[in-house]
Amino acid sequence: MCAVTLLLPVMLLAHQASVCGGACVEVESDTEAVVGKGFKLGCISCKRRGEVKAEAEVSWSFQASGDSDFSELYYYENTAGEVIDPRFYDRLDWNGSKSTRDLQDGSIYILNVTFNDTGVYKCNFNRLLKYSNHDYFTNTTKTILLTVVPQVTRGMASILSEVMMYVSIIGLQLWLVVEMIYCYRKISAAGEEALRESAAEYLAIASESKENCADAQVAE
Structure with missing residues (x-):
């Protein structure tokens, strides 16, 4: 009885690790970046039906602080991405899923963050679910309000x-x-x-x- 009691926490932790290891979890992105450092804009949209084939594409848009409209920032499809906003040329890269069959992580990574990167970012997940007799289109939008600070707080x-x-x-x-x-x-x-x-x-x-x-x- 004593041995079982002592092993129970270890078994529970191992079970949770095995479950979490293969699951998709929609974790919210951080919202505070440090100037001069790199920063990951997280965007995860889990596919609810794992047995259903799907195709997905991710598009990002950016509204800088003081601007009234959003501008296209980044587009990713079929393992290839493109930086659209010239303010992020050579400073932005894909940091999400690599698989074309199960694209669930649409995160991007900004190099050398500046104060001008402060603003609102929108991540749009467009997913086409391919059922046996029909296709179903879904769209998920996540909004991130990013603040750039001089040092970590x-x-x-x-x-x-x-x-x-x-x-x-x-x-x-x-x-x-x-x-x-x-x-x-x-x-x-x-x-x-x-x-x-x-x-x-x-x-x-x-x-x-x-x-x-x-x-x-x-x-x-």
């Missing part, structure tokens, strides 16, 4: 998330220590009980042997 949510992570790790370690102590005491108590039973059984056999010898002597 940490928000309260990030700090609280890190604190909770360390609290969870410490709590799990304490729980494992308590379980180990409990199991050790239980095993020790069982061992002592077995020794006492063995000693009592030995004394009973010895006493019976003495009585048998005494009866034999009287009979003689």
